[in-house]
Amino acid sequence: MSQRVRSAMAFIVLMGFVSLFSDIVYEGARGVAGPFLLELGASAAVVAFTAGFGELVGYVLRLFSGYLADRTKRPWLFTLVGYSFNLFAIPLLAFVWDWRIAMLLMILERTGKAIRKPARDSMVSYAAKQVGPGFGFGIEEALDQIGAVSGPLILSLILSFKSGELLERYHFGFSILWIPASISMILLIVGRFLFPRPIEFEKEPTGRSQQSSRLGFEAVLYLVAVGLLAAGFVDFPLMSYHMAKQELFVSAVVPLLYSVAMGVDAASAIFFGRLYDRLGITALIASTAVGSLAAPLTFLAKGKLWVVLGVSLWGISMGAQESVMKAVIAKIIPPEKRGFAYGLLNSVFGVSWFAGSFAMGLLYQSSLGLMVSLSLLLQLGSVAVMYVLKARAAV
Known part of the structure; x- marks a missing residue:
């Protein structure tokens, strides 16, 4: 193995450990965001708006942050600024007693992720090209999921065993998240000084960039897929709703099934x-x-074992998406355009997932068969486009 x-x-x-500790922060908070806002006096509409608007901003803004990261050639700046919002907005909830401020902090956390994700993915892609794009992103996703399960x-343990009023326990739980947030930020700063120009990983010793295809028809076809x-990818909340x-x-048992899916996700990514x-x-x-x-399997098959199998297959698909989807971009898009490409990939994925989830949620109320058929049709359509x-x- 060479030094490079x-x-x-x-x-x-x-960067995988940065993801691990940062996921402890915001994935830990996402599991209790709804009940916490309820405890502060927020309505169901406020909770739904906070989650929906936060995700919308989080995906759409990535298109612009990726473009700017490419234009300015300063991916570390976007990564550090994004992580600052992304990591510390959540622990600040420990000092919040008003649902309006809590809502703003939760949206700020999603905004921070949108600012840093395309630039961060680009930097990881430069290094991943040296070890194999799929394997590189697979390692990162596996570490990421350890945090997603741990958070x-x-x-949950804090809320179960800490004494005191419920709101007091929430505040204590958020205050604990200062620890992984600080660790993640320290690791990020260390990375900034140890690897100031990650794009150098993808350059030949002569200093010339490796040749790569331009952002063209293949990239558009891939985005369609x-x-x-x-x-067509069903949200786990709808699956858990059906189970209940x-x-x-x-x-x-339902949260345990989600943990199983995340464990399968980690193994599947690698x-x-x-x-x-x-x-x-x-x-x-x-x-x-x-x-x-x-x-x-989850919605139509009879029997608990079939549902467990369905959840496991859901985890397999999720893990492959998180590693392979990003690896394809690393292969078909030149380094100097990759921030924009990752931003575009995330925006297309997010908007499509939202639209598909909304449609399947409506169909669930009228016909499970139609809902499942739509899911199958869309995903198999994706397979057909990928074959083309x-x-x-x-690729």
């Missing part, structure tokens, strides 16, 4: 990331085909 590869791997692992668990996949409505499991480095977009085709069975892309380009 070892250095690239060190950068990926470092809600930590908040991503949009179809996202639109059908009384398939007691309430305490497996399909490696598979992508060997087989190309065939890995995403396979994971999408497998993941498309999650909806039929594979035939046109080596």
Whole structure:
């Protein structure tokens, strides 16, 4: 293993630990955001608006932040500023007694993620090209999911065992999140000084950038595939809603199933990331085909084991999306355009997921069969587009 590869791997692992500790912060908070706002006196409409508007801003703003990161050639600036909002907006909730301020902080957290994500993904992609884009993003996603599982668990334990009034326990839980937020920020600053120009990972020793295809028809075709996949991908909240409505499991089991899905996600990210480095977009085709069975098994099959299998397949698809989808961009988009490309990828995915989820939520009330059919049709349509892309380009 060359020094460049070892250095690239060190950068990926470092950024993976940044993700791990930052996910403890905001994934931990997301699990209790609704009840916390309720305790502060917010209405259901306020809770829904906060979640929906925060996600909308979080996805749409990525298009502009990615473009600016490319134009200014200062990805670390966007990453550091974004993480500052993203990490510390949540612990500040420990001092909040008004739902209006809490709502603004929660939206600020999503805004921070939008500012930093395209620039951050670009920097990781430069290093990932040295170890294999799929494997590199797979490692990062696996570490990320450790945090995603740990955060809600930590908040759950605090709320269960801390004495005092409920609002007091929420405040104590948010104050604990200063610790992982600070660790994540320290690691990020260390990364800034150790790896000031991550784009150098993707340059030849002569200083010339590796050649790569331009942002063109292949990229557009890929975004169509991503949009179809996202639109057909069922949200876990709808799956958990169905489990509760059908009384398939007691309430305490549903969060455990989500944890199982996140564990499968972590393993799947590395497996399909490696598979992508060997087989190309065939890995995403396979994971999408497998993941498309999650909806039929969860919503139509009879029996708890089928539901558990459906949730596991959902986790497989999620893990592959988080690693392979970003790896494809690293392969088909030149370094100097990658921030904008990641911003565009995230915006297309987010808007499509929102539209598809809304449509399937409406169909759930009238016909489970139609809802599942729509999910299958969209995801298999994505598979078809990816086959066309594979035939046109080596991705």
